[in-house]
Amino acid sequence: MTEQTDAADTATPAVLDTFAEHLRTLELPLPLEGTEQARDEARAAQAQLADHVIPRLESLDAPLLVVIGGSTGAGKSTLVNALVGRSVSRSGAIRPTTRRPVLLHHSADEPWFTGTRILPGLARVHAGAAGDAEAPRPGDTTGDHDPATSLELHAEDAIPQGLALLDAPDIDSVATGNRELARQLLRAADLWLFVTTANRYADAVPWEVLRSAAATDVTVDVVMNRIPDRPGVADELAADLRGMLEKQGIDVEHLFLVPETELEADGMLPARFVTELKDHFAHLAADSGARGRIARRTLAGAVDSLAASAGEIAAHAAAQDQERTQLKEQAIAAFSGARERIDDALGDGSLLRGEVLARWQDVVGTGEFIRGLEGLVGRVRDRLTQALGGKPAPAVAAEQALGTGLVHVVIDESARGAERAEAAWRSTPAGRFLAEGQDLGRIPDGYAEQVAASIRAWQGDVLELVRAEGSDRRTKARLMSLGVNAVGVALMVVVFTSTAFIPTGLEVGAGAATAVVGQKLLETIFGDDAVRKMARIARERLTARLDALVAERSGPFLDRLEELGEPGAGDALAEDAAALASLAARIREDA
Template identity: 80%
Template sequence: MMTGTTAVLDAFAAHLRALELPLPVEGAEQARAETAAALSQLSDHVIPRLDSLDAPLLVVIGGSTGAGKSTLINALVGHPVSRSGAIRPTTRRPVLLHHPADEPWFTGTRILPGLARVHAGQRRDPEAPGAGDTTGDVDPATSLELHGQTRVPPGLALLDAPDIDSVALGNRELARQLLRAADLWLFVTTANRYADAVPWEVLRTAAERDVTVDVVMNRIPAREGVAEELAEDLRGMLERQGVDVERLFLVPETEIDPEGMLPPAVITELRDHFAQLAADGEGRGRIARRTLAGAIDGLAGSATDLAEHAAVQDAERKRLREQAVASFSGARERIDDALGDGSLLRGEVLARWQDVVGTGEFFRGVESLVTRARDRLGQMVGGKPAPAIAAEQALGTGLVHVVIDETARGAELADAAWRSTPAGRHLAEGRDLSRLPDGYAEEVSAAIRAWQGDVLELVRAEGADRRTKARLLSLGVNAVGVALMVVVFASTAFVPTGLEVGAGAATAVVGQKLLETIFGDEAVRRMATVARQRLTDRLDALVAGRSALFLDRLDDLGVEGAAAQLHADAAALTQLAHDIREDA
């Protein structure tokens, strides 16, 4: 079959490690925990087991606090190897018992690679990982204590796990991690604790993942009929919860000797069961494959769940992106409105332009106005270009103010929209995204000056031939450039509605006529188109630069599209589990 074929699992693990669930949307914390659990199960059990189906069967012995797990293990090997006592938690560092011949399977990182290995009786380097583990600490153990025991039959290994209901959170998590690494779970409970809620939660998880489970009911009162009554009740509970138990072992309440050892006779049935299992290679293989297939099916379910969470994250990122884009698109549209409605051709700009064309009777006959403008502009050749430069500066200043005001407004709208949801607040946390960044005003001014330089270059290039050059020089490059800027600033849809707006309209008409007298209709249309596109490009870049402060926050969250990958992983994992069952 597919021994050693772990490509599906390796791909899934890679996708889990790359999975980004950064936004605090509903279920995100649970999904991050499920991701960590899936990665743990892959490395602790699923990948190593699929890669080595002939490795010893790992029996993890787990259960409630004080259920007697360590006492049972000690009885199975004939002497104390796992500490038990009244102080909780009683089992701190997990203890793994194996036959000496099976040691190579466990000394490396084939299973449970996150736990350092400590051999029984080994003097430990105080700086080594796990060397600081001590009984009674709050933090979970970070090492696995290995015991080579001849009383443990070859082909089988026993792992004493921390309590699944430990008072220490870290120990509870470690217990669940070890149970996920099990080929077979030996659940230990007692006559007065078998109905506790926490163990049943873990048992239901085992049932969902088709883990092979054996149960020990410990400390049964030695009264006639009690064992049978309790066993019937426990079997009924297991059946109602859908937990398929292979074997149920009943251990009576018994005196222990001064070393804490049970009489060997009380665990004869359990010891014989393990001996028979160790001798039955085919049976061990069936258990390993069944649990492996169940674990992979469980991972397929996790992949589907995580795909849904990834899709929710992507949808939230899309919504936040759309909010930011819409806010700045609105800012960009408002800038275009200001360019096209004639508002930039009023006030200071209008006054400076009137200085250039030199008329106080602005609305009398456009043709005579053009003539007077040419006469006036001709008088400036000889070192008097100040009115044209002042008009150029007024145009630039007006546009700079519009760009800064509208992008600031866009940023405020985007920031307010983001802060209305937990995900947006998470992205905006620690930064005032609505504030103009340092140097932004200078950046806008530089961009507008650069565009005005583009316009002057267009004028020079178009006036290169001898006839046009003479006309251009007679008026001045700056003055003609201002006329082209005026034309660009005026919209073809502009309809005057009042005296000041009408002045703006006439301003644009005068600019158009001045340019046509120099370059001709076709050239003016071409120049205006090029100048307008270059202005559009610079304005787009300015607004995009401002919105990037928002969009970069989203881009920093990582790559989207994990949902599709994880759905594909789920299908591949389901097929792999099916193939393993077929092989079994």
């Protein structure tokens, strides 16, 4: 191996390492339109980085890799054998013929290819002794339709030093794996040698590959094989092919014409028919400047192609992030609606009817407020002392009824929020993918107990507020005469009917009367300012607990989104695209 002379070429530019890392960690989990294409694009970009771009940029003086590709039966292997002077690549009528790619190099260039500098995904298999090409190859256990997993190396001094030939599978092989491998090998080429025939040069598949070569500025040579040996036919076909190439905007460096002829007894194409091609390779191998220009031109085109791929993948990654944002907003909106409906239920007086109202009236009486509120504390105290033996104190029963009602509201509205979130998700393919098999709308085991415990904890907070505010001598006597629970229930009633929970006002009906009695009772004991402060603190604590309970139900939805990984890959890949385009321009300037 020769020493590197250009310090700039001894290390991979950071943009390539960064792009490779971004591709390696890229996740496109949502089944959006174009997802499979984006994944394929990412895999192809990773392969091109590893197979060609990074190794070539790190070793600009490495032998030029000429990949020989073409359609089934075009005669690639026969041509390769003729260039070497012996049978080294399988040819025949059974398709696919080239099951494992064959790389031929000068023996002095062997260190460039025995490692994983290029095509690291293919294991290296060294060819046996001369003449063994037709024998079963070591490790060749692939079936006709299985893609090859190894690269067969031949050290052949008939190949000029500084250049290597790679006989690739057919680009239109009946085996899908071979077609994919053929395109992978073509992406690893410094120079593409396309082999076609006089009767198949207009086929669609070769032109598709040639157009992709033109799009990436790859240097291309073409061999037209099996031209009928009649006067003027070769010139006519060559002119037609050149016209087609020009019309498609495909710049071919050299066009070689090989006439149709009988093979020799050993199945070899007579050497005289490949003299022009062999001389071309010899001159190219001897001209380091020409090899360097070809390598840089193809490399710049490959990096430009990666820049385009990065942009396309970035756009799809951004679409994935946008879909994730929409799904998150749908889940948040569903539970935000549930949270608002809980507030509505607290503020519209519905919670203070039925069982809660009956238990509250056990505490304060049923009609005293009509006759005026004077003496309210005394009357409430009198009613509390009239509780029947064996039954919970009226204040405790009211507290329990109020807590039970609030628990039911929270569970019901949280369940409705989950149902709405799941329905919204199931309306799109991405949402269905996330919800599939999850049963996100189901109330989880233990949630009801969790809600009940949280409400009880809040009620405990309220009782502590009452105790703390009634600790001074002036209010302590009244508080103790009524009981902390009764005063605490009054504060809970006030919290439920405070303006923070009343979107439309609460002016009439039993709920209004209940609120008025509770407010008056508290003001009589603590005073206006103290009641406002206690109600504010209690309301804030209730809000925090309700927020936490509803957020707990939204957790499974948001957790599914978190499992998708970190967003933002689109922005990073867009930056990669710009950096790759800049790198391609610098390489092209060097060329």
